[in-house]
Each structure stands twice: as structure tokens, then as C-alpha cells.
Amino acid sequence: MASEFSALLRRLRREAGMTQETLAERAGVGVRTIRGLETGERADPRVTTVRLLADALGLAPEDREELLAAAVRRPGQENGPGHGNGADGPSDRGNPPDHALAPPAPPAVERQGSALQEALADVGEQLAQAVAARWQREEEHRQVHDPYPLPLRWQAAPEELTDHWANIRRLPAGVRHGPLELGGRLDEIVGVYRRIPSGRLVVLGRPGSGKTVLAVRFVLDHLKSRTRTDAVPVIFSIGSWDPTALTFRDWLARQLTRDHPGLAAPGPAGPSLAAALVESGRVLPVLDGFDEIAGGLRRPALEALNATTLPLVLTSRPSEYAAAVAETDVLTSAAAVGLTDLTLSDLADYLPRTTRKARGGDPARTAWDPVLSELGVPDGPGEPGDRGERPHSQAGANLAAVLTTPLMVTLARAVYSDTPGHDPVSLLDTGRFGSPEELEEHLLDNFVATVYRPRPEHHPGSGPRRDVDPERARYWLGYLAHHLTRLDTPNLEWWRLGSGLRRSTRTVVTALLIALTTGLVDCAVGTLFDTLGFQLADGLAVGTIAGLMFGFTYWFMVAAKDTAVAPSGVRMKMGGRDGKAVRRALLRLLIGLAVGLVFGFGYGFIRGFHDGFAYHLGLSMTLRAGLYDGMVYGLAFTLAAGPAFGLLGLLETPLDIRSAINPASLLRTNCRTVTAQLLVWAPTFGLLVGFGAGVAIRLLPALLGPIAWSAESSIKMGLISGLCGALSYSLSLTAWGQWVVFSRIWLPLTGRLPWSLVAFLEDAYERGVLRQAGAVYQFRHARLQDHLARTYRAARAPRPPERGE
Template sequence: MASEFGTVLRRLRVREGVTQEELERRSGVSVSTIRRMETGKHSNPRMTTVQKLADALALRPEDREELARAAVPGNQGGTRRDDEPTTEEPRTEEPRTEEPRTEEPAPEQHSSPTLAPSAPEPQSPDPLTDAAEQLAKAVAARWQREEEQRQIQDPYPLPVRWRLADEELIDHWANIRRLPPGATNDPLDLGGRLEHIAKLYRDIPSGRLVVLGRSGSGKTILTLRFVLDHLRTRAPEEPVPVIFSIGAWNPTTLTLRDWLTEQLMRDHPGTAARSPGRASLAAALVDSGRVLPVLDGFDEIADGLRRPALEALNATTLPLLLTSRPGEYAAAVDETDVLTAAAAVEVTDLTLDDLAAYLPRTTRKPNPANPAEGAWDPVLRTLRQLLLQQQSASDRPAPPLATVLTTPLMVSLARTIYSDTPDHTPADLLDSERFGTPEQLEDHLLDNFLPTVYRHRPRNGPHDCDPDRARRWLGHFAHHLSRQKTPDLAWWRLGNGLRRSTRTLVTALVTGLAIGLVDGAVSAAFNGRLTGAVVDGTLVGLLAGVMFGLVHWLTYTAKGKHVMPSAVRLQIRGRPRATVWTAGPRLVIGTLGGAMFGFAYGFFVGLVKSYAWTDTPTMLHIGLVDGLVYGLVFGAGTGLTFCLLGILETPLDLESAVSPRTLLNTNRTTVTTQLLVWAPTFGAVVGFGSGAVVELLDGPLGPLTWPSEAGVLMGVISGLGGALGYALTLTAWGQWLVLTRIWLPLTGRLPWAVVTFLEDAYQRGVLRQAGAVYQFRHARLQHHLAERHRRSGAAGHGLHGDFIAPP
């Protein structure tokens, strides 16, 4: 809880528009000390410190007096009481004599009870407040890195501006301003530019803003800048702005709060930990209003879902910032209503003056005789002349280049192709025969973007890639995202582009092959007979593939669910209380599932092994007996193993840095640890438990034979095979391995080094990182590649192409 001094200091600082970092520079007081003051952790500063802060903020006399009074212990409310002694100012100055010894005045110096310092009451730590602060740090660090990766500040950000949107897309101003009935209903002045976006949002009392702009107009860059600027001036009690790509939301299956919670846990796995109210930290942060949703890409929601999406947004009172293309948002408004209590602005086009100030500073100086002139200067002069001629002749269309270079997207593409490469000249863009229309020019820039960025190695990577192969693979990714109706390129969903039947068959085939090889190798090692090992491995592999394929189908494919990456890790030492509660349900689920699997497995094994030497009634009897034995053994083994895994699981900590590769590595480590726990535990229970079950059922079911070496062999094979089957069919990393690392590269759709290729595309500026997923840098580029992929019919033929990584 903030102290009175901290509250006053923060209010005055925010009013003056000064960040904590700027106040540190002006006053010489460290930003950590300022933060501790504003959060109440340091509530009794020296008067010299107060004086420095007041000078740095250039406060008026009345504000200085208020700040000084708030710094004195015992002054509640920051105002003078009528009965307070008139000697207040001298007492305020007394602590100056104690500066060399302590930051707090000695108790004996305050003879008056009114000014006597009282020991601060111990405050119990608030887990949600701490979680929000850690989330704010993680979000700021993530988007700061992303801004640097995108070179937004090189040489400076393009001037994104906006104006008030059409009145029919804006709610009543009384609702936006939260006015009582009968109050003056005047519009707010919402004009501005990129560096003012955080202040603009804070000036809207309802806290709800819609930013409209056509494709490539800079909406995504605006959201990034909003998050960074808002966090830079954020007070501790304010919510944390978090960017969510709303195009992945299906409002008919998930409420907004539930979807925000899922996305928050995906990008910040530490928020999956339990809060004091037993809900996840992510759910608690969203429900308590500590998260400010920045919803980017309303237009990316599927056509039939935009109306229910807008209705769902109106059903909440959450403050938010929403971006969309104007047409899609207007169509949704026509079908239902505007976003309740939301103001709306529309991003405007770049001007020729903007281009003249920006583009020449991004390119080389090719003319030694005039080193001040760059390659873009003559192009822009010609373009200005053409525009003047067009204005004088009203029937003459504007030059295509002038029309195209009005959005930051097209300017950045033109810069990449013509500013950063010495073998291209911007003057080619003025060729009216090649580029007779703006559409032809835009297609030219989009088509040449990939060949340009893949012609050279990225600045932070050693890899080369053939542009044609890169185009084919990126086209597959873009087509995959279009079919999945999401902008998020998630590594655990790359296999979902395959048909359901194909995914199930490939999973069953690879799982059966892996288990069959393990069974055959172990059998040959134990028995020394290759023929018997091959037969047994083939039988076990076939049955295991069918059974695990069926389990995968029933668990995920038939329900249309995704195998999500785990947000936990295994803690071998200690028992984390946050997840012990899952052990009981896992024991029940594991026992039932294992018993069903064991009975079916044992029944088929009994039938097959007795086929050659007995008659049908005995075959059925053997099958039922084997099914019962295997069902009891596998049920106990699976239940106990699942229970143990549940006890050992602990959520990732809140400070875990998440990127696609780190999440993949975390899940691989988790699955590997699960294998190391599963195999010996399951194998031991099956190996020793089989003998105990046979002893138990020997009387009721007749004479049963079960040699001890058979129990050992079954334990080893079951432990290894069961662990492999679980990993390959029921974990995100296993499905990634089966489908994305084996099947899709084998059929030519993807490179073998998928993660390396995606990271390289990110370094080259083709992709961007959004937490645990990648996205195409521009939605327009994604749609262009997907359309080209469909037109070319490139389903991924050619099995020998790959991403080349030189030594």
C-alpha cells in the first residue's frame, strides 16, 4: 500500500508528465528509491530528498508545501489540521541534522505526539500485486526487445498520426466521459501522433479506445508503443497493458475473460500457478482488473464471428484498446452496435513531407559530387513534381508510387528492398510502364521482400537459405495460418494443418514403430533369439500403435482439441503445495485409463499367442484371463505413475522468459523428466505387480504360470514402451516430434531444422515474436504468401530441399 507521501509524489509526477527515469535524471535520486517511495516501502524521506524532488518537478509553492507535509510522519491526509501547532515547519526541518546517521529522525527529536513517528504496520504481501509487477517487467522487456528487433527507432519511428473516427463508429460522448445525466456532452480532443498515444488513452475516462486503420497503416506499431509508454509512466495500482492477438479468439466457445486467461498462461507460463483463491494467477489478474487488454487485429477474426465478438466485448466493462481495419469494424457495428463507452480514432496516411524527412536518412549516398543527396532524394523530387501536375489536371490519376507510399508497411518494404541493398535503385519505382497501378506496385514490393531479405545472411545469424525454398516454406506456414484462422504460428500446432485421419495414422505408426523396436531389442537382449524378438516386437508394436493411436484420437482428435504445451516442470526434491491437489484426480483417471488399456492389450495378446495351439473356447478364456491380469497390473501402474507425476509438478516461475524456443525446450525437458520418472515407476509396478496379481488370481482362475524372468521382461518393456507411448501421443513435444520434425519435413512441406528456420526468419524481419508464438511481421504479407501458395498449388513436393546451416 502506498504511503501518503508516495501518493502525493506520484500524483504530482504524473501531473507534470515526468517518468520515474526522467525524475532520476533531474533530481539525482535513484529510480529505485523513487519507486520505493511511491509504493510505500520508503515513507519517511529526508527533507533534502524532498527538496530535490520538488525542484526537479518545478512545483508551485502550494504543491511544495503539500509534498513537505506528506513527508512528515503523523500528518494524515497531507493537510494541516486546525489544532496543529504553528511550529510545524521547524519540526519538518529537524531531520536534516540526522542525515549522516540515519534516514529517519530519531524518536526523541519529536516531542509532540502529533509528529512522533509510528512504526509501520506490517503489511502481508499481496501475491496478485507482486504478480502484476513481475508481469509488467516481463512485458516491458519483451516489447523493448521486439522494438529493437524491428528497427523502429532506426533512424526514428515513422510519424503515425490519427484523427477522430466517423461519428457513427463512436459511442455517446456522455458514456465515454462517464458523465451523470444532464451534464455537458462535449467531444474530447483526440487528435495526436505516435508519441502521444499513452497520454491520449489516459485522457479517456472510460478507458476504452478503438484504433482504426487500413492494412499496413501502423496499428501494430502503435500498440507496441502504447504498451511501452504506458508501462514507463504506470503507477503501481494501474493495470498492466498486455497485447493479445484477438484474431485467434472464438467468442462462441470462450468468454473474453477465459480467453485472456488462456493467452496469458500461454505467453507467461508462471501465471498458471495457483492464486490464494485456488484459481490461477492469470485468472485472478484478469478478474481483478490488473490486466489492460490491448486487443490487436479485430479484423482478423473470422467473418461470422465478428458480430458475436463485438457483443461479447460489450458484455464486459473491461478497459481496453482495440485495433481493426475500418471496414470490418464498421460492418460489425452495422450488425450490432458500437463498442460501448469507446472512443474511436483512425490512423491517417503518411504525407510526402513525411517521406522526404524519413527515406533519405535510410539509404546510402551514391553521388560523390553531392554527398548530402541520397538515392531517394531525386525520386521524391520527381514525385513532388508529378503530384503538382496531377493537382493542376483533375482528371489525371495520382502516381502509383505516391498512392502506395502512404502506409508504414509499404514504406518499410520499399526501404528494405531499395535502401538497404546497393543493387537496387529507387528510381525504378517511378516506371509507369511496369507499375501502371498501385496494386501492381504493391505486389512488386511484396514479391521482392523475401528474395531481398534472404539474399544475405541476417545480422545476428550464420545461416543461409535459398529464397525459393524459403518462399515455399513460408507460404506453407501462411497457408496453414489461413486454414487455422489464426495469426499465431505456434510450434505445437504446426501438425494440425494435416487432416485428422492423417495425424492419427502418423501418430499410431511412429508410436508403434518406436515401441516395437524397443520391445524387439529388449526381447533379443533377454532371450538371445532374434526370430522370437522380431515376432514379439512386431506384435507388440502393432497393438501398441493401434491402442495409443486410439487413445490419441479419443483424447484430442475426435474432440477437436489441441495438445497444449505443459506450463509446469518436475521438481524431484520437495512437494510443491500448489499442485499436490492434482494427484488424487490423476490417480483415479490413470487407474481407469490404464485398466481399460491393459485389459484390451492383454485380451488381444492372449488371443494371438494362443491361436496356433488351442481351440476357440480356450482362446477366449486365455484372452479374458490375460486381459484381467494386464488390466489390474496396468491400471495400478498407470494410476500410481500419474499420481507421482502430479505430485512432482510445479508451475513455472513468473520470471520465466518465454519465447517459442524456450517454451519448446522447457517442454522437452519436462517430457524427458517424465520419461525418467514414468519408465522406472511404471516398469517396477508392472514387473513386481504382475507376479502378485498372478498369485492372487491363481486360485479363482485356475492354475496360472508366470515365471519371474517374464515379470522382469514385462516390466522393462512396459516401462520403456509405456513412457514412449505417453510422450509421443499425449504431450505437445511428442506431437511436435512426430508430425513437425519427422512427417512434414519427410513429405517436403517443411525444412528439417524447423526451429532454426523460424528463428532465422525472425532475425531477417519476416516474422515477429508475440510471446510463445511467432506471427508474420505484417498480416498483409501473410495473406499475400498464402494466396500465392494456393495459386501455385505448392503442397510441399520435393523431398530434398532443406535449410542450409553452414559450419
């Protein structure tokens, strides 16, 4: 409500110590705007204005969410979104809705609906800008416009893959009409789409035919001609959708939140802004890669899409889509087109313009001219297919069969046009390449070597490009591709890089690193209180038990479920927790109690046994000393670990709305989160251990007799326990800690990844090997990923013994 927003804005401004004039200056808005918002005269603040105010106030994540939620709530929403007859609610097509016969809505209700639409329009505008910026950068990285986009064309798909034209045209019963003319070129895709009344289009094409390039161009051209009220086209990699676990709309909202974390804020017509955009039809899904959905899920996926009437664009390979259609039905109300092959005329126009002119002689000739001549392309202009194209030899026929897709032409351009000293005439060597398949493997194999060749040029703003050995780069990329193949996903998520290892390996590596870390910390800090010899033994005991306990904990909470620890944030606000968060906190409490009891008793027993042995107390007294110390330390750590684990579980929350939207920034954000956890949790756990020790030495003497304990012992135990406990928790149960364990230590140590992995991934993205999809990386094409994974597995496979061995 406006009054709620006004009061909240006034309070936050005063807490920040700002005047209205200061806030207006920092936010870049007028003073009258601030006054109107705080007095309630301006009852409908725009989302963009609210974000500017939140930035100027420097709000914490929870305050930012609260301010945004108060801005988008309107009168009549006290019972939550979805109540009443809003503009986003469903209606019956062809018949007047029930409320059409009702009296006209009061002016206040009309203003409410208008304000909701205006708020969603603001959010849609911001989403459109982010989507346009992202895919413009992607086209630049792919060199789509250098020197010009390859001429993609399409034609109508077979009728059995297209719905009835009456359904596509949205015609009433009894009215029949013929098919639409849907053929076209790349720059006509938006016009073709808008000729489809249903707004549902299926784009079919074989591997490398340019489906993703077409999807990107559709999004950018659609955004150029989009009005404020039109839906925003957004590309979704549909291969990650499990239709048996998540509804289509919920999956869309989740993917939007992943790629655009700002949309996780509470929305006016749903649990989040992302959900509100989806439910109100302000997102036009461009679903790329239907063929990448697991085979057993394609039928339920198609059935789920048919259960909705959302306009959409779907890309797929023809065979996978046809198989899903044979099992169920075509995509309801959807027209289908198929991408056609590039022609030799297209190659003759494109390839010579990608390379330098010949030095000396005829300046119009290029290194591609002999190849094009062998392919049977005569000189002179002409339309596709009218030059009498026909290869002159088997070598020309093989190459002509390969260079029919944009992917292969792009690879040929990268290997031969963009690489000095590479002569494309070698592609006609039938001794090396006896078939089209061998030529394709050659181009895929040389792509990595080509893009990683040493280059002296300077990249503005990023310094000189670091040289990477092509063979090492190929091996590291091959491991990453193999890792994605094992996980059956195209998304390279930094927090899951250890998930490709066996669960036992992950557990053992995590336990060993925790043992080493805690042992070293115990030795380093403990020498401030005791002798080095004593601390070496103590560090060995602490490291061994900590590694075992956190290893078991990691197995129980992570490895046994064959999952990964996802990035999370820390929320200091305790109120408003849902049942899931409370249950997670209770589970963590029980786990902490068990870990504290076993660790404390084990450590205490070893320490007591060591002391008894050092003072020659005899076996009976030594065992008794171990038992007594085990009970003291066991009680102390039980009282500390249980509440500490439970508190961390209660404070964990999804990343706030200011989270980064690219992998490197997300990693830095999570690193700061874990650092904050360490700074808060370490002293908290240390104090709880000291408190637990105080309770133990007061309660247990009645059972065990007098206990020798000093304040120095409490300080030492609290300090070491806080540091070791926080480090152990971070390494085993946080996303950043798992990144350190596997991506920064274990995988580089075993040679499977480079030591500077972030720099390597960013460099691969700059070179065009990888692309960014929100918070994850993806290989620029699934075909390249498959090739690299296959090459990696072949290199690691045991070689058969040669004769005579």
C-alpha cells in the same frame, strides 16, 4: 497469514540445510529481514522478496506456489478471496457506497487492505518491467527507430463510430459539452489518451496503416510515465477471444498467464495473480486486432466489452468495426480516431535516410531521388501537404497509392534500401507493375527473398547467421501461414503444428511411428534374453499391436475431438486435486484397463499361436496355447495399464510458475517434463506388468492348468513393457511427443518444414519475419501471413493442362 508464512519459511530453510545468514546471502536480502519474516515481526513480505527467497532455496514448483500463496494471504482470508469489503470490490458511481455509513474499519482491516494493495503493486511493477522489455525488443526487431519512427498521424473518426461525448467525458445528466480534440502524432498518443476521461479509445486503420506500431508505442510511452499505482498497459491479440465461451476478464487473466506464467501463482484477491490484477483494475488492456475476431463473434465481443467499464484501447480495421457497430452499438464511452495515410512529404523525408549516400557526384543524392521526383515531390523542406505533391505519371501514381501505409514503406525499404544492387527505380516499370495491387504483391513477394539473402555479418552472442535458401524459406513460411489460416488463428503454437493435417493422417502417422519405435525397442532389448530370429517376430507382433492400440487411443482422446495435446507439467503432490483432475484420472484409468486388456490378449494370443506353430502342436493345441497365453498376458497388462494411465492423469497439471515465456524455452521445458515422465513411468509400468504377471500365474492355473513361467520371463516382460509403454504414451499423448512425430519427423520428411525447425523459427524471428507473443510466434503482419498462405496454395494447386497435352 503471517504466522503461516513464518512457519513455512523456517521449515523450508531448515529442509534446505541453510542458516539465516546463508539464506540472506544467497537471496540478496538482509539477515534482519529473514529474522523478521521468520518471527512474524515483518507481517507483509513483498512478492519480490518472496521470489528471491524461493530462488535461493531452490524450491520445487509446488513448494514455491505454497510459499507465495502464504505470503499473499492475509488475516480474514480464511474463507477465500472475494469475501468482505476490500478495496477491489465494486462501488456505485455518483452515490456513496453502502459501507460509507458504517463505522471506521479497525486498524487490522486497514492494514490488511494496505498489504493487499502493496502486494499487487509489487506484482504490477514486475509485469510492467516484463512488458517494457518485451516490446522494446520487438521495436528493435522491427527497426522502428532506424533511422526514426515513421510519422503516424490520426484524426477523429466519423461520429457514427464514436459514443456520445457526454458519456466519453463522464458528465452527469443534463450537462452537455462538445467533442474533444483528439488529433495527434505518434509521440503524442499517451497525451491524447489521457485527455479522454473515460479511458476508452478505439484506433481505426486500414491494413498496414500502423495500428500495432501505435499500440506498441502507446504501451512503452505509457510505461515511462506510469506511477506505481497506475494500471499496466498490456497488449492482447483479441482475435483469439471467443466471447461466447469465456468472459472478458477471464480471457484477460488467461492470456496474462499464458504470456507471463509467473502470474499463475495463487493471488490475494482471486484464483491467480493474473486474475487479481485484472479484477483490481491494475491492467490496462490494449486490444489489438478486433477485425481478426471471427465475423460471427464480433457482435457478442462488442456487447461483452460494453458490459464492462474497464478503460481500454481497441484497434481494428474500419469496415469490420463499423459492421459490428451497425449490428449492436458503438463501444460504450469510447472515443474513436482513424489513422491517416502517409504523405509524399513523409516519404521524401524518410526513404533517403534509409539508404547509403551515392558514391561520387553529389553526396546528398540517393537511389530514391529519381523515384521521389517521379512521385512529384520537389526539393526543399516543408510541412506535410505543402510541397505541391502530385505524381508526374501513371507509374508515379501507382507507387504513390501503394506507399501510403507504414507496412508498404517498410517493405520497400527492406527490398530496396537494405538490399545492395536493388534499384528502386524498377518500381516505376509499368510493364512489370501495371497497377497498385501488382506493386503490393511484388513488395510482399520480395520481402522474404530480401531478408533471407546471404549476409556475412556476425551477430554478437549468436554466432554467424545461418544461410537459408530464400525459395525454401518462402515455401516453409508459406506452409506455416497456410497452417494458421486453416486453424483460423494468428498464433503459431509449436504443439499444434500437426493439427493442420487431417485427423486420419495424424492418427495413422502416430500409430505407424509408435509401431516402428516399439518394434525396434522390443528387438533391441529382447536379444539380451532370446535369439534374434525370435525377437524379430516378437518385435513385429509388439509393434503392430502397440501401433493399433495407441492409434485407437489417440483417435479417441485427441483426433476425434480435433484438438491438440497442450503442454503440461507433472505435480508429485497428490493432495488438493480438484474434481476435474479426479475425473480425468478415472477416465484414464478406464482407458488404460481397456488398452491393457486388448493389447495383452492380442499379444499373448499371437505369441501362443506362434509357439504352437513352431513346436508343431497341431491346430487345436495351437489355438488353445494362443488362448491361454492371451488370458495370462491380458490379465497382466490390464492390471498394469489401468493404474499407470490413471496415475499419469492424476499427476498432470498446468505448467509451473517458472515456465518459460518464449516458444523455444517452453519447448525445452516440456521436453524435460516428458523426460521426467519417462524416467518415472517406465519403471513404474514395468513393475506393474511384472506384478500383474505374478498375479496371473497364481490365479489362472486353477482355470488353465500348469503355466510355465520363470523369473527371467517377468524381468524381460517388465523391462520391455516399461520402455515401450512409456515411449508410446509420450509420442501419442504428450505435447512434446506430438512435436517430435509431426514437426521433427513427418512434416520435414514430406518437405513441408525444415528438419531444424526450432532454429528456423528463431532465425525467422531474428530476421523480422515473425514476432514473439509470449509462448507463441506470429507473423509480423497479417497481410504478410495472408500473402504467404495464398502463394503456398497457388504453388500446390494442380496446373491446368497446356494445349496439345
